[in-house]
Amino acid sequence: MRIKENYQGRKVLVIGLARSGLAVANLLTIQGARVTVTDEKSKRELINNIKKLKKGIKILLGRQDSVRLKNLVSEYDLLVISPGVPQENPLVEKARKLKIPVVSEIEAAFNIASSNLHWETLSSPPVVAVTGTNGKTTTCELIAAVLRSNGRRKVIVAGNIGTPLSGVVGRMRERTVLVLEISSFQLENVESFHPYVAVILNITPDHMDRHRTMGKYIQAKANILKKQTEEDFCILNGDDKRCKILEGKAKSQVIFFSSKRALRKGVFVEGKRIVSNLDSRAKVPSDRGELLVKHVRVPGPHNLENALVAIAIGDIFSISRSKIRRAIEAFSGIEHRLEIVREIDGRRFINDSKATNVDACKRALETFPAPIILIMGGYDKGAPYRPLANLVREKVAALILLGQAASRIERELIGSVAIYRVDGMREGVELSYSLSQPGSSILLSPACSSFDMYSDFEERGKDFKRWVKEI
Structure with a gap:
């Protein structure tokens, strides 16, 4: 420390x-x-x-x-x-x-917390830090639910999730466990930041308007590992080639997770079961109660991956399998992330305003069956939209575009589906309903940030829900 x-x-x-x-x-x-x-x-x-x-x-x-x-x-x-x-x-x-010296807010707040709580006397501070292109917020809340299930320590969630770390330092005590959502922006200027458990969920193109190259984006994410030691843990996505490469940068104990294949060491899916097979240095609890895929209630294969991470952290913190299972079963998701708003005449409206990049939109499309009426657009972050073309062609009945990025999205996806342009969310929601049929999913998954029309993704999601409720 x-x-x-x-x-x-x-x-x-x-x-x-x-x-x-x-x-x-x-x-x-x-x-x-x-x-x-x-x-x-x-x-x-x-x-x-x-x-x-x-x-x-x-x-x-x-x-x-x-x-x-x-x-x-x-x-x-x-x-x-x-x-x-x-x-x-x-x-x-x-x-x-x-x-x-130039430091990020997360670095300054971490240093103050370390000083106030005497973390310099510990081999590792009680901090779990989660980064990745997508899934950070949901994973942080799921991790917190698992850690709270033990009832032994106070758990605070902060960071990029909406409450800055600087805003919670005064509420922390010696036994507080901190769960932090960390963005690539926050990791650009860290030197002393030292999480006990660092998680990198996935890495796909995002924020190219800021980082310019994938190499710089990946390096920013890798900074989460900078100060870790062999006493710490690093959890990486074993199905993501960019994450797997970062194993070489880790000085800590690496745990992989996978929803697609069995692992010699890690947390993975095997048929209907979730298997946790961590290194012997982790204190795996003696309660070996079975965890099943069906215990994960939030929809989508990416949320199954998020649950694998939470299970790994539960094992690291010696939480019993039965408590982990109850926490995961009780977790129903978060606002603006694949949130089912309402169902009208057999049509389901889904708010995925947090899908601020192409990969997040792709994951949403993979989650729901066809036919989908997709509302996309917002502020363009520089990543290509063409990777969505095959999935749009396969599952989307109509594509409704709004915002600054609409013209570019149309150029890259033209020929994949019928495309409509609208001036705002109200028109988009009303048009989506008129184009739908019973059995349709009407999905707001913008693949863009919100700053051309809204202050943040939350305001955008609330606007979508407002007009859905007016139908």
Whole structure:
């Protein structure tokens, strides 16, 4: 573990005043740092978060202040950047030239938690960190359900899941287990971040508008392994070739999971059974109650994979098989992720607004039977849509497009299915219903981010549900 970090009296510049920036600015202030926050947005756009800042925090907003601040970067001891801030940000580039440390919000919060809770005295901190292109949120909540089933330790879920780590540090106690959803953006600037269990669910093209190449995207994901030791665990997808390659970067004990084949060591599906065969160094519980595929209630083969990860972590934490099974059976999924909204006249409406990339949309299409009326589109993240063509041709009766990416999606999928263009969600929902028939699944699975029309995927999903309920 790292030595204690002391922020008392240090001048810190926090870049970005969304949820993560707000939380880390307040946390650093509590630790005695002299904090300045900056954002290119205006005071009017950020007024709600500004009101939540602690007294004494200096605020510089708008492009004009950002340009002026570039000449003042040398005055700061540390830059903490929010996940949405790219590496090419002028303030970040200037700080690096001046050799001023630049860290992510997750790194700063982890260091403070480590200091407050004396994690430096432990071989490994009680942290489970989950990354991957898809399935992170569902897997984190499922892991938390399994860990809570033991009833012995407090479990907190945070990170990219909606509540920043900086926002929960004050609620943590010595026996708290932290389950963190970690994005590639958050992993770009970590040095000391050290999870006891690191999970990489899958790696498929995403955020190419930010990372530019798959190599850089994979390296960002691999940073989750950087500080692990042989006392720790790394859980990797044995069916994902990009994940399997990362075994070579791991200094920790590697556990694979697979829904497609038996493994010599790991967690896998064998017929109707789920088998957990971990390395002898893991404390596998003596209660060997049987786990079956049918115990996983959330739909889709990808959710079976998520359950395999939760089972592996349950075994690592010595939770009995019967408790693991009850936790998995009771888990019914999360809002905006393959969420069944309602059924009308034999037509099922499904909210999968969290499907912000092509692979997530593909997984949704694999989950439900034809005929599907698919609503896609949003802000284009740069990945190709052509890989969906065969599945769209096979299962989709009509494709409804909206948002900034609509033209590009149409160019890449033209000829696969009948395509319709709409201006907004209300028109898309109404058209989808008119094009459907009894037995149809009407699926919102955008394959794009939401920022061209909405503040986030949650607002987009709620808008979809609002208009579905109006039918």
